[in-house]
Amino acid sequence: MRWTSVLSFLVVGALIMFAAGASWIAPFSPEETFFDGLTLEGAPTPPSAKYWFGTDLLGRDLFSRVIWGAQTSLVIGVVANGAAVLIGSVVGITAGYLRGWVGDLLMRFTDLMMCFPALILAIVLAAIFSPSLWIVALVIALVNWVQIARIVFTQTVSLAESGFIEATRCIGATDTYLLLKHILPHLVPTILVYGTLGVSTTVLMEATLSYLGIGVQPPIPSWGNIIFENQSYFTTAPWLVFIPGSCILLVAVAFNLLGDALQEKIDPNSKPRPD
Amino acid sequence: MFFYLLNRVMQAAALLVGVSLITFLLLYVMPADPARQIAGRSATPETVATIRQQLGLDQPLYVQYTRYLAGLATFDLGRSYAQKTQVTSILASRLPATLLLMLAAISAEIVIGLCIGLVGAVWRGTSIDNGAMVASFIGVSTPQFVAAMAMLYTFSVTLDWLPVGGYGELQHLVLPALTLGLLGAGWYARMMRSMMIEVLSQDYIRTARAKGASGTRIIFVHALRNAVIPIIAMIGIDIGYFMSGAVVVESVFGWPGIGQLTWQSIQQVDIPAIMGITLLAATAVIIGNLIADIVAPLIDPRVKLYPTR
Numbered sequence: 001m002r003w004t005s006v007l008s009f010l011v012v013g014a015l016i017m018f019a020a021g022a023s024w025i026a027p028f029s030p031e032e033t034f035f036d037g038l039t040l041e042g043a044p045t046p047p048s049a050k051y052w053f054g055t056d057l058l059g060r061d062l063f064s065r066v067i068w069g070a071q072t073s074l075v076i077g078v079v080a081n082g083a084a085v086l087i088g089s090v091v092g093i094t095a096g097y098l099r100g101w102v103g104d105l106l107m108r109f110t111d112l113m114m115c116f117p118a119l120i121l122a123i124v125l126a127a128i129f130s131p132s133l134w135i136v137a138l139v140i141a142l143v144n145w146v147q148i149a150r151i152v153f154t155q156t157v158s159l160a161e162s163g164f165i166e167a168t169r170c171i172g173a174t175d176t177y178l179l180l181k182h183i184l185p186h187l188v189p190t191i192l193v194y195g196t197l198g199v200s201t202t203v204l205m206e207a208t209l210s211y212l213g214i215g216v217q218p219p220i221p222s223w224g225n226i227i228f229e230n231q232s233y234f235t236t237a238p239w240l241v242f243i244p245g246s247c248i249l250l251v252a253v254a255f256n257l258l259g260d261a262l263q264e265k266i267d268p269n270s271k272p273r274p275d
Numbered sequence: 276m277f278f279y280l281l282n283r284v285m286q287a288a289a290l291l292v293g294v295s296l297i298t299f300l301l302l303y304v305m306p307a308d309p310a311r312q313i314a315g316r317s318a319t320p321e322t323v324a325t326i327r328q329q330l331g332l333d334q335p336l337y338v339q340y341t342r343y344l345a346g347l348a349t350f351d352l353g354r355s356y357a358q359k360t361q362v363t364s365i366l367a368s369r370l371p372a373t374l375l376l377m378l379a380a381i382s383a384e385i386v387i388g389l390c391i392g393l394v395g396a397v398w399r400g401t402s403i404d405n406g407a408m409v410a411s412f413i414g415v416s417t418p419q420f421v422a423a424m425a426m427l428y429t430f431s432v433t434l435d436w437l438p439v440g441g442y443g444e445l446q447h448l449v450l451p452a453l454t455l456g457l458l459g460a461g462w463y464a465r466m467m468r469s470m471m472i473e474v475l476s477q478d479y480i481r482t483a484r485a486k487g488a489s490g491t492r493i494i495f496v497h498a499l500r501n502a503v504i505p506i507i508a509m510i511g512i513d514i515g516y517f518m519s520g521a522v523v524v525e526s527v528f529g530w531p532g533i534g535q536l537t538w539q540s541i542q543q544v545d546i547p548a549i550m551g552i553t554l555l556a557a558t559a560v561i562i563g564n565l566i567a568d569i570v571a572p573l574i575d576p577r578v579k580l581y582p583t584r
Contacts, residue, residue: 004409112293115557120519120537124301124553127541204418208523211420214541227420234424235432242428245421252416260412 005261011254018067019074026064027052030221033059044230044237053243057230065221066244072222073251076137076206077199083141084202085195088148093187095149096156097179103153110149118143122205126214136215140202148194155190159183189266197259200252207248223248280569287565294557299343302550303336352551357543362551366533372442373532376455376525377517379448381510383456388463389506395464396471397494407464414461423454423527440529451528455521459513466509470502477501504575511567515560519552 018025028034037059039045047054053062091110095103113121125139159165160183168182209215210224218225223244230240318326327333334342346352352362388411395407430450431439441447474480475498483497518533525534533552540548 004405108293112290112297115290115294115515115560116297116553117516117519117556117560119522120553120556123522123537123541124549127544127546127549128301200416204416207418208420211418211523212526212538212541224418227424231424235428238428241421241424245418245424248418249413249416249421252418253412256412256416257409 002261004257008254008257008261011250012258015070015074015251015254018070020071022068022071026061026067028061028064030060030065030068031219032061034061035059037061044233044240046237047239054237054239056226056240057233062226062240062243065226066223066247069221069223069226069244069247072133072216072220073203073206073248075133076140076216077203077251077255079134080137080140080206081144081195081198081202083137084144084198085148085191086145087141088145088194089152089187089191091145091149092152093156093179093183096153097160097175097183099157099160106149107153110146110153113143113146114150116143118201119205119208122209123212123214126209131209131214131217133216133220136206136209139209140205144198144201144205148191148198151190151194152187155187156183159186189262193259193263193266196255196262199255200259203248203255204252276572279572283565283568287561290561291558294554294561295344295347296340298550298554298557299340301553302546303339347554352554353547355540355545355548357540357545357548362547365536365548366551366555369531369533369536372530373518373521373525373534375448376451376521376530376532377514379452380455380459380517380521381513383452384459384463384513385506385510387456388460389467391460391464392467393471393494393499395468396475399468399472404468408468411461411464414458414464417458419454419458419523420527422458423451423524426450426454427527440527442529442531447528447530451521451524451530454524454528455517463506463509466505467502470505471498474498474502501575504571507571507574508564508567511563511565511570512560514563514566515556516563518559519556 034051034055037045037051037055044057044059045051045055051061051063053066056062056065091106095106095110097103121143122139125142126136129135129139165178165182168178173181206215206222207224207227210222211228213225213228216222216225218229226244227241230237234241332339350363352366354360355362355365358365391407391411395404398404427439427450430437437446437450471494475493480493480497483493488497519537521530521532521534522537523534524530525532526538529535533555536548537552539545540552
């Protein structure tokens with residue numbers, strides 16, 4: 001195993017631990033404002049023995065907020081990305097297996113959705129709905145299923161045309177049986193790879209939407225909205241930006257490296273995605 | 276070639292119609308009532324009704340869409356709620372800044388990305404290669420706003436080499452272009468590396484080596500040209516992406532382009548402006564892909580003009 005994969009597993013492990021155990025690990029409540037959390041001039045305090053990562057603009061403990069932010073990121077990573085993978089796989093398999101006008105319709109729609117830059121579409125959707133954690137997850141899922149649908153479609157088409165599927169059909173297998181027993185298992189590796197890489201994309205997108213103020217809304221802490229809230233102090237208290245920023249970066253790198261390592265295991269001759 | 280071009284242009288046109296339909300439907304499901312928005316807070320119901328009639332919002336959906344399409348044909352995207360002027364003219368005034376940033380950012384991406392990818396492929400499997408690939412992963416995994424703020428903090432606040440933000444002179448362009456370039460270069464580096472590795476394992480490269488061509492000649496004369504085809508497709512994607520995708524970088528650096536307009540429009544819930552930007556972004560993606568498809572066969576004659584699907 002590569003050292004990058006080991007490091008990535010450690011980061012993912014830490015993310016899950018902090019997210020699941022936030023209420024035990026975080027020293028303070030993420031929403032509690034402290035009297036000694038601000039200087040006499042009302043500015044955030046730098047990292048200290050009591051507040052490990054310093055305090056934010058309202059005098060809240062940044063360390064606790066960052067740990068609770070891990071929960072937000074994990075929820076988005078699992079729910080939004082899971083939904084995107086599910087929608088993409090269902091669309092891709094249906095279109096690839098049924099072909100005909102249903103397949104054409106689904107894939108033309110996918111092509112159409114690919115014309116919209118994901119971030120812009122997410123911004124529009126987030127502007128239509130009033131943002132909350134679940135709406136953000138939904139919006140991210142709605143813009144990220146497209147690539148997976150394309151890839152799963154291509155694979156399903158070549159699988160459905162292969163000899164062993166035809167042979168199984170000849171001995172009387174039903175469509176449901178073929179799909180579940182023979183086609184789906186062959187798609188699992190691909191779905192796994194893109195599911196892993198997708199966590200990176202979704203975590204980054206949540207951070208960006210929250211940074212723009214249309215993602216997860218305060219007081220629920222998310223790494224993106226911590227930076228959004230504190231950016232006016234960025235020159236005097238840079239840790240408020242760079243600590244949560246590094247967390248986003250670490251998680252995104254970890255899932256990207258894991259996805260890449262998985263892909264190399266499954267298909268050593270694969271090429272990187274052209275996006 | 277002519278039929279290939281015609282086919283691609285027709286496809287692009289069909290996609291454009293589809294894109295306009297989706298943007299229109301999004302506009303229609305918006306909970307905010309445009310008539311009420313334009314009338315303002317203190318308007319009477321009669322005023323709102325009059326405006327609704329003037330805008331044709333009381334007409335059936337298909338009539339509205341036909342009007343919307345007719346508007347698009349004459350570059351009429353409606354009026355901005357916030358600035359009370361035509362969205363088209365606002366977009367046009369923002370376009371030069373965005374195009375300039377796009378040009379600089381894509382150039383930076385290509386230069387940085389191709390160099391890293393080339394180094395990775397030539398020293399494949401060594402620690403140089405590993406380092407280059409981890410660096411490119413870090414590039415594609417960094418949130419743009421964190422990178423932008425790190426650049427600002429280092430080069431403007433601490434070192435005081437470059438201005439914090441603004442527009443007009445070359446020094447204003449450096450940081451935003453470099454932020455986008457450094458992050459985006461990761462995709463180019465990975466693509467370049469994998470294409471170069473594939474090309475370098477071809478028979479004709481071995482032949483060139485056997486007849487005594489030098490390493491540099493093989494890489495720059497024989498291999499490079501054959502490795503850049505997917506890079507052209509990526510540039511096409513990037514052209515579309517940067518028309519709108521620089522939202523974050525433009526708003527951090529105060530770059531007065533379409534990205535900053537997007538951010539301002541979100542803050543003001545200026546729906547016609549947001550929809551105009553969406554339509555422009557999707558159009559740019561379609562045109563970017565079209566350009567890439569037209570340029571690719573010019574560089575590599577082997578590119579299939581008729582996809583076999």
